[in-house]
Amino acid sequence: MFILSEIEDTVKVEPNDFRKDNHIAITDVLNEKYANKIVQEVGLCICVYDILHASDGFILYGDGCSYIKVLFRVVVFRPFVGEILTGKIKSCSPRGVRVTMGFFDDIHIPGAALQAGSEFDPAEQVWVWNYDGEKLFMDIDEPIRFRVLREFFTDTTPTVLPASGSQQRRQSIADTSANSDLVANSTKIPPYSLTCTIQEDGLGLLSWWGS
Structure with a gap:
């Protein structure tokens, strides 16, 4: 990690x-x-x-x-692909579940990567795992264990407009740290994110497995 x-x-x-x-x-x-x-x-x-x-x-x-x-x-x-981590559910949407680790929030578990039989409950605004006749709700702030599938880096820094006759260049996030808040608010695409899964035994809410 x-x-x-x-x-x-x-x-x-x-x-x-x-x-x-x-x-x-x-x-x-x-x-x-x-x-x-x-x-x-x-x-x-x-x-x-x-x-x-x-x-x-x-x-x-x-x-x-x-x-x-x-x-x-x-x-x-920077977790490696295949690493198992534990965080908390930050939010749910029809697209999937967003997880936070406290210091890092850009962790997404797509709906297709949830346990088989899971469905989104629009009334409760959470995902529900239908398991053996029971409805197991994935409530906000519940601890969740997941496996990293992929990582994504996206250059979200704004392009510096060139002066007349000069060559256009792009600055790194570290070099534009003074403008980090502006960068964060200028795009909805995170500069670094993880796509994960819980579609395995032992993964998902810790309460499901008694740990």
Whole structure:
């Protein structure tokens, strides 16, 4: 579920942070830039784990900030395909069930990937598993165990419009962290999501299996 990923970047340390220990100053900048951000083909960055290498800082004329090239590792949430996880039901719709793990909500279990015999109850707005003559309701906030089927990365960052005569380019989410709220609200497509299943014995609501 959690892995360590190596990333290389150049950090900008403001003059006000020169009083800090160099390691702490670099870590603070990196956490501000990467923590709780999706990096394409990497996953959801949780926090900086350690710094493997940091170059000597250099200061640009007229800027006053120190620029340091850093190789570091981050703790990343990126379950592998086939991994079994436990979360809670966040919402239900005719399309399926949305699951949250508290820190990550873009987990979808399509209706076709629910237990055989499941159907959506429009009156209760939840899915119901019809099992052996009983109706087992999949209520909101119920703990649920599921298996990861697929992962999807989608570049949702806005395209930077080129100036006249210049070439168009696209920025990464990490590089546009200051605009992360705008990015999140500009599209309904999540930058990273999981499609999962409970169509196996032992999967589904924990209450079904007594665990």
